[in-house]
Amino acid sequence: MNNRLGAEKRIVITGVGLTAPNGNNLNEFRKNLLLGKSGVQKFETRYVGEVLAGVCNFNVLKYQKKKELRRGTRAGSIAIYCCQEACNDAEINLESIDRSRIGVYLGVTEHGNVETENEIYNISKYDYDTKFWSHHHNPRTVANNPAGEVTLNMKITGPHYTIGAACAAGNMGVIQGIQMLRLGEVDLALAGGVSESIHTFGIFASFKSEGALAEHDDPTKASRPFDKNRNGIVCAEGGGVYILERLSDAKKRGAKIYGEIVGYATNSDAFDFILPEPGRQAECMRLALKKSGLKPSDINILNTHATATQVGDIQECKAIRDVFGKEKSVWINNTKSFIGHTMGAAGTLELSGNLPAFEDGLVHQTLNLDELDPECHLENIVAGKPKQLGSVDYIMNNSFGMFGINSVLIVKRHAI
Amino acid sequence: MTRDEVRQAIIDILEDIAPDEDVSSIKDDAILREQIDLDSMDFLDIVMELRKRFNIEVPESDYQELASMDSCIQYLQPLLKDRQLAS
DSSP states (O other), X not given: OGGGSOTTTOEXXXXXXXXXXXXXXXXXXXXXXXXXXXOEEEEEETTTEEEEEEOOOOOTTXXXXXXXXXXXXXXXXXXXXXXXXXXXXXXXXXXXXXXXXXXXXXXXXXXXXHHHHHHHHHHHTTTTOGGGSOTTHHHHHSTTHHHHHHHHHHTOOSOEEEEEOGGGHHHHHHHHHXXXXXXXXXXXXXXXXXXXXXXXXXXXXXHHHTTOBOXXXXXXXXXXXXXXXXXXXOEEOEEXXXXXXXXXXXXXXXXXXXXXEEEEEEEEOOSOSSOOOHHHHHHHHHHHHHXXXXXXXXXXXXXXXXXXXXXXXXXXXXXXXXXXXXXXXXXXXXSHHHHOBOGGGHHHHHHHTTTTHHHHXXXXXBTTOSSBOGGGOOTTBOBSSOEEOSXXXXXXXXXXXXXXXXXXEEEEOOOO | OOHHHHHHHHHHHHHHHSTTSOGGGOOTTSBGGGTSOOOHXXXXXXXXXXXXXXXXXXXXXXXXXXXXXXHHHHHHHHHHTTOXXXX
């Protein structure tokens, strides 16, 4: 279908900015994915104590002053770092372009929990007297905070907002960016997702109460999607932001093109608060293929959503078997096995780690897949070491979230 | 607290509120906002820190008393006369 679209409707990725628990730019991230290097570590969290988490260590002062850091949020800081890095990567000079034509669309799983917990902890030291509650609380917790901090930092005067979409949010940020570019609302989109979730004790405590928080003596082995001995999610922070442009604009300025987003889809399970529904997930993948004008055998890499929960992994595998059957040309991997679940950032971040496959032909492995759960059987899961395919033309990226929000992106190698 | 100790208490707060600024160069008789980057939210932070550190309530009608270092000291010293500077 996309080949029938004019260049002014075709959307390409021309910049990547990211921070992951095992890398603070695409090269470092990709290198560590190919080397099998995990980013999961022990992490102390309020009330819950020691947990396992994916923790980022990017230089927070690279693009922000200390005062901005003090006033803002971790999500805002991650967003600023990723957006600035994406602009640098795309060789966009903000001084020379119309910043009212840039849109900032960032997916978040949740926002405000970290800041609210911090304030309650703060006033607990003053006998819960609310006169000690910070005047910074409201600007820190408004839902648009991470995207808003980006506009202040980068002096972007176009539209900004976050897209609340549970763990599908990273992909949803990209989908929003695509739509706004096609509508002509903006000329350049900073689109993706961010997560500061490891700084709220509530997310750990809630997953623990649900029986879905990963435990392992060796932190690097805790995140084990599809493995028989998986025991839950490793929460992580992170961010992944793309520069999205219309192909016509990207060509005009001679931009480096990572790939073209030829298809996307999003739908809803309408089934349960937390349990996934493979029938709707399969529908979502099929819808993305249809929009792309592709058949399942065209996909070379399928980056899965699987979070290493007992039920979730099995359900996604059912959906994949339903769509791809015994198709042997599709190679399947999982990025959460390295970095844990980066929540709102997961979609974009995990897709980012696979984009270099268009150049090097490699599928990064799924870490910690020592004994495949028979219920997670798929034809070609890449485990143990990266798989050399020679050439990669299409990557599909799945991201699903609570309340049965499903999202799928399909990216095509850009033929020069 | 002595005058110098009150001044130090204010400097300690400003160092936290305006971490990018060089507070050692502040002239006591000049307006603070003309010397370092402080906006209205920062002033609310100063008020909050006085509340947290010294249990001092600065009513909004007195905010202008915090305009310069000299006026801060003049306003706060009577309120802090029986207090010790935290070590």
